[in-house]
Amino acid sequence: MAVYTQLDQDDLNQLLNDFDLGSLVNFKGIEGGIENTNYFLSLKKEGVQCEYVLTLFEELDHEELPYFIELCQWLSDRHIDVPFAIQDRNGIGLKKLKNRPAAIQPRFYGEHVGQAELTADHCAAIGQVLGEFHVAAADFYLQRQAHRGVFWWRRESELIVPKLSAEDQKLLKDEVHRFDQLRENPSDIKVGTIHGDLFHDNVLFQGTRVSAVLDLYNAATGFLLFDLAIVANDWCSNPDGSIDHAREHALLDAYNKARPFTQGERDAWAVLSCTAAMRFWLSRLIPWLDKNSAQKLKDPDELKRILLFRRQNPSQLPD
Ligand SMILES: Nc1ncnc2c1ncn2[C@@H]1O[C@H](COP(=O)(O)OP(=O)(O)OP(=O)(O)O)[C@@H](O)[C@H]1O
Numbered sequence: 001m002a003v004y005t006q007l008d009q010d011d012l013n014q015l016l017n018d019f020d021l022g023s024l025v026n027f028k029g030i031e032g033g034i035e036n037t038n039y040f041l042s043l044k045k046e047g048v049q050c051e052y053v054l055t056l057f058e059e060l061d062h063e064e065l066p067y068f069i070e071l072c073q074w075l076s077d078r079h080i081d082v083p084f085a086i087q088d089r090n091g092i093g094l095k096k097l098k099n100r101p102a103a104i105q106p107r108f109y110g111e112h113v114g115q116a117e118l119t120a121d122h123c124a125a126i127g128q129v130l131g132e133f134h135v136a137a138a139d140f141y142l143q144r145q146a147h148r149g150v151f152w153w154r155r156e157s158e159l160i161v162p163k164l165s166a167e168d169q170k171l172l173k174d175e176v177h178r179f180d181q182l183r184e185n186p187s188d189i190k191v192g193t194i195h196g197d198l199f200h201d202n203v204l205f206q207g208t209r210v211s212a213v214l215d216l217y218n219a220a221t222g223f224l225l226f227d228l229a230i231v232a233n234d235w236c237s238n239p240d241g242s243i244d245h246a247r248e249h250a251l252l253d254a255y256n257k258a259r260p261f262t263q264g265e266r267d268a269w270a271v272l273s274c275t276a277a278m279r280f281w282l283s284r285l286i287p288w289l290d291k292n293s294a295q296k297l298k299d300p301d302e303l304k305r306i307l308l309f310r311r312q313n314p315s316q317l318p319d
Pocket residue numbers: 002030032033034035036037038053083105106107108109201202212214215
């Protein structure tokens with residue numbers, strides 16, 4: 001269930017009054033998301049119909065949102081295909097509707113590709129786009145601490161301990177510790193603006209071309225390589241947690257061409273690919289083990305299997 005806030009025609013017309021986008025033809029709630037309410041809007045202006053997406057932010061509040069609004073505009077200006085808030089007649093993109101922050105964005109076309117259908121070509125395409133994303137955002141002028149970053153997992157890994165087996169406790173603590181050690185001596189691991197949640201369900205494809213990178217609301221300042229590790233774990237893994245070498249090689253090689261790896265990054269890859277698996281194992285475990293959580297559940301074991309595989313079979317970044 002993704003439509004947390006129900007909207008009617010009057011709500012939408014009231015919002016659209018501030019814009020020069022035309023008049024409402026129809027609208028439809030988008031199912032499938034977790035964090036936000038999204039609607040497709042069809043508007044007609046001077047006889048031409050155009051499609052948009054209206055997002056109502058259900059978790060982020062008004063104060064947190066300018067970072068994301070500015071980032072999406074920044075990336076879009078640099079030809080990265082991300083949704084951005086269209087400005088109203090007064091130059092305001094971040095609006096308010098039904099007491100929630102809201103934004104109207106262009107609608108992108110393309111298909112979600114299921115995990116089982118992902119090929120080396122899809123992985124190469126996203127590797128290139130992520131490299132370009134990191135380069136385009138290199139001098140972005142705002143910074144943000146990830147809300148599910150190092151301070152979050154240090155805290156949450158302690159809080160969840162009583163609910164875990166001794167073996168899982170050890171695994172979790174060990175990964176938290178390995179990342180802390182890396183952080184103490186980061187060498188030349190590049191820090192910049194990361195997407196933070198670039199799972200395959202946040203990307204649209206036309207054929208094997210990336211047509212849009214969506215859902216930037218986990219973006220933050222962090223190790224660029226951590227972002228790539230999130231992608232590698234999700235896009236290049238098999239159901240048993242093993243990593244498909246051909247897909248991972250295609251991903252890493254294409255990324256390296258867009259933004260060449262540093263030596264420090266080569267040394268850090270084995271640890272960071274585990275850190276990324278640990279981060280999502282933990283964020284899935286929390287609602288999974290909480291009887292009262294209403295959040296749609298994603299299987300934590302998927303990420304645990306990847307983590308265990310990564311620990312046994314560290315991969316290397318290509319030259
Ligand atoms: N600008 C857009 N163009 C086309 N489709 C879009 C656009 N924005 C969102 N969508 C569609 O709506 C879905 C949900 O959007 P989004 O991922 O931003 O929501 P969410 O609630 O944050 O979801 P989740 O947390 O599960 O990733 C997307 O997977 C995509 O199918």
